[in-house]
Amino acid sequence: MTPDQLKSLVRTIPDFPVAGIQFRDITTLIGHGEGFAATVGWLAENVRHSGAEAIAGMEARGFIFGASVAAKLGLPFLPIRKPGKLPCETIGVDYALEYGANRLEMDPASVSRDQKVAIVDDLLATGGTACATVELLRQAGADVADAFFVIDLPDLGGAERLHKDGISVAALMQFEGD
Secondary structure, three states, X not given: OOHHHHHOOOEEEEOOOOOOOEEEEOHHHHOOHHHHHHHHHHHHHHHHHHOOOEEEEEOOHHHHHHHHHXXXXXXXXXXXXXXXXXXXXXXXXXXXXXXXXXXXXXXXXXXXXXOEEEEEEEEEOOOHXXXXXXXXXXXXXXXXXXXXXXXXXXXXXXXXXXXXXXXXXXXXXXXXXX
16 A cells, blocks of 8 residues: 555544644554555564664554564564553653653663664654653663654654654654644
8 A cells, every 4th residue: 555545544533632633543544454564564664674673662552563563573572661561670761741741661671782673653743752762762771773653743843853862763654733
């Protein structure tokens, strides 16, 4: 399927979660077998070319795409979790959201020093979660240089933030606006 065909499978829900936001819903994309497979294929091809040795995905939608790509490529998957979800010792990073704060955690033993890790997620907006993930992975000793997304919302500046952290960004599709 072409990128435009895949883009047509993403449902837009106006005024969610608040008025003025155009929510890009990937459940319609993952609910379309051929579309989901083509999306995972695009991500996998890009990850393969990056030379990544492992894939990190952020809870929760990053698990869907990241784990699928990791399985397709036979690579380890590193879950980046919300606080209190891992039953082992963790390291964490606190980061700011538009309205509040959040925290990400991971098992530092899941990554080897200087292991080349690519980030895979569904959507890049302001880049807060992705930048926190880069910081967390680097704190654990990973070499992070690439991030791959299904959707980029370029007007929100996430790719620019990641570029400032030395991260190359690629997205299958873009939507203008919020």
